[in-house]
Amino acid sequence: MVDDDDELDQDALAAEWGAALDGDDGDGEDAGLDEDVAAQWAAMIDDGDVGGGSESSSGGGERILDQDEIDSLLGFDLDEQALTDTSGIRAIINSAMVSYERLPMLEIVFDRLVRLLTTSLRNFTSDNVEVSLDNISTMRVGDYLNSIPLPAMISVFKAVEWDGYALMTVDSNLIYSIVDVLLGGRGTPAIRIEGRPYTTIETNLMSRLVEVILEDSEKAFEPLSPVRFELERLETNPRFAAIARQANAAILIKLRIDMEDRGGRVEVLLPYGTLEPIRELLLQGFMGEKFGHDNIWESHLATEIYKTAIPIEAVLDQLTLPLKQVMNLRVGETIALNCGPDDPVSLRCGDIPLTQGNIGRMGDHIAVRVARGIDRPNNGAQDEGADQDTMAEAV
Numbered sequence: 001m002v003d004d005d006d007e008l009d010q011d012a013l014a015a016e017w018g019a020a021l022d023g024d025d026g027d028g029e030d031a032g033l034d035e036d037v038a039a040q041w042a043a044m045i046d047d048g049d050v051g052g053g054s055e056s057s058s059g060g061g062e063r064i065l066d067q068d069e070i071d072s073l074l075g076f077d078l079d080e081q082a083l084t085d086t087s088g089i090r091a092i093i094n095s096a097m098v099s100y101e102r103l104p105m106l107e108i109v110f111d112r113l114v115r116l117l118t119t120s121l122r123n124f125t126s127d128n129v130e131v132s133l134d135n136i137s138t139m140r141v142g143d144y145l146n147s148i149p150l151p152a153m154i155s156v157f158k159a160v161e162w163d164g165y166a167l168m169t170v171d172s173n174l175i176y177s178i179v180d181v182l183l184g185g186r187g188t189p190a191i192r193i194e195g196r197p198y199t200t201i202e203t204n205l206m207s208r209l210v211e212v213i214l215e216d217s218e219k220a221f222e223p224l225s226p227v228r229f230e231l232e233r234l235e236t237n238p239r240f241a242a243i244a245r246q247a248n249a250a251i252l253i254k255l256r257i258d259m260e261d262r263g264g265r266v267e268v269l270l271p272y273g274t275l276e277p278i279r280e281l282l283l284q285g286f287m288g289e290k291f292g293h294d295n296i297w298e299s300h301l302a303t304e305i306y307k308t309a310i311p312i313e314a315v316l317d318q319l320t321l322p323l324k325q326v327m328n329l330r331v332g333e334t335i336a337l338n339c340g341p342d343d344p345v346s347l348r349c350g351d352i353p354l355t356q357g358n359i360g361r362m363g364d365h366i367a368v369r370v371a372r373g374i375d376r377p378n379n380g381a382q383d384e385g386a387d388q389d390t391m392a393e394a395v
Contacts, residue, residue: 103251103275103282105224107136110253113220117255120216124209125181127259134254134265142246144269145238153198154241155210156232161225164274165232165243167267168210174257174264179205181259203234210234213266225278244271251275314359314368315346344371 065073114131121129148154148169155168179202198206214229221227235241244250250271257263275282317337344356345368355375357368 103279105282105284106251106275109220109224110136110255112223113216114255116216116219117213120212121257124212125178125259127181130258132256132258134256136254137252138249139252140246141242141244141248141250141269141271144250144252145241145246148238150238151198151236153203153206154235154238155206156235156241156243157210157214158230158232159274160228160230162227162274162277164271164276166229166271166274167241167243167269168213169267169269170206170209171264171266173262174266175202175206177259177262177264178209180262198236207231207234217268224281244273248273310349312354313348314357315348316359317343 110133114133118129118131121131144167149171151172153170153175155170156165157168158165175198182205210231214231218227218229248271250269253268253270255266255268257266317339319335319338321335342358345359346356347354347368347370353375355370355372357370360367360369
């Protein structure tokens with residue numbers, strides 16, 4: 001019975017294939033059968049195609065990205081100048097820049113600057129001044145110069161010991177506020193006049209303000225590395241304040257200065273090339289020996305060092321002998337020294353010479369009278385007798 005059923009199924013399948021291949025019958029049943037067979041084979045092909053079946057069955061044209069999606073993919077935004085939050089290709093490009101967080105001492109230095117600057121500006125303006133550190137970020141020199149809001153006053157100063165330059169930008173709000181306070185204005189907000197260049201009085205007052213900030217910056221860096229900041233010039237056009245290549249990385253420090261109901265912002269740009277001489281110092285997590293002394297421990301350590309006993313040798317003379325003669329020395333042999341009773345002897349601690357003195361006697365003991373102070377050890381001194389000769393010392 002099974003064989004008969006298989007033969008019937010095969011005959012039916014052959015009949016369907018024959019009807020599908022003929023295609024010349026015009027009745028509706030054959031046409032419907034052809035469509036059913038074609039649909040079945042199309043479904044089988046779709047099920048068997050793993051890689052591209054879903055794409056071919058979905059149909060439709062390729063999706064085209066609009067301009068916003070392209071900008072988001074590339075990480076470029078023409079409406080925003082801030083580069084702190086980036087994505088896409090720009091994030092990959094800027095990932096090569098060193099983050100300021102790898103220089104932990106820098107934040108400690110500018111926290112110290114904030115405390116010093118608060119007192120100095122109060123004495124400078126005779127007003128209640130509050131200074132705060134907004135943030136510390138990393139960006140490129142060219143991007144910062146393009147993002148400076150104009151009008152502004154840009155100070156170019158030099159770090160003499162580091163042999164590098166840096167920028168300090170004072171915005172217009174702070175300029176007019178400082179001028180108003182120094183010239184006697186109280187209680188009224190500063191009037192900002194657009195399109196007007198800064199006068200000589202305003203420039204001179206800003207120069208004094210910048211010098212006060214630079215002086216406090218020297219004090220802030222002094223525990224870490226002594227440096228002297230010299231004001232080179234004042235610029236109002238960022239194109240004339242280029243101190244490094246535009247692609248160079250730099251650290252931007254933003255300080256906020258508030259005087260009751262007015263104030264402004266001071267920005268300091270330090271290129272990494274300027275900070276390179278003190279990079280090793282900025283990488284430290286803390287500096288206990290500079291920013292915080294432990295007087296009790298220092299006194300205890302100094303006391304214990306002073307009580308330490310060290311052996312001292314009095315060397316009468318030294319001479320060089322061949323190794324063969326030294327190996328043949330016998331008990332009772334005499335070695336003649338090239339020194340007399342009044343010749344000075346050398347006092348040593350190990351291999352380090354300390355001082356010289358004259359040998360004598362005190363009671364039943366041989367004594368040495370020190371003739372001069374303690375000499376500092378010479379690290380470049382080398383041991384003599386590096387060949388096959390040996391050194392014989394009479395102690």
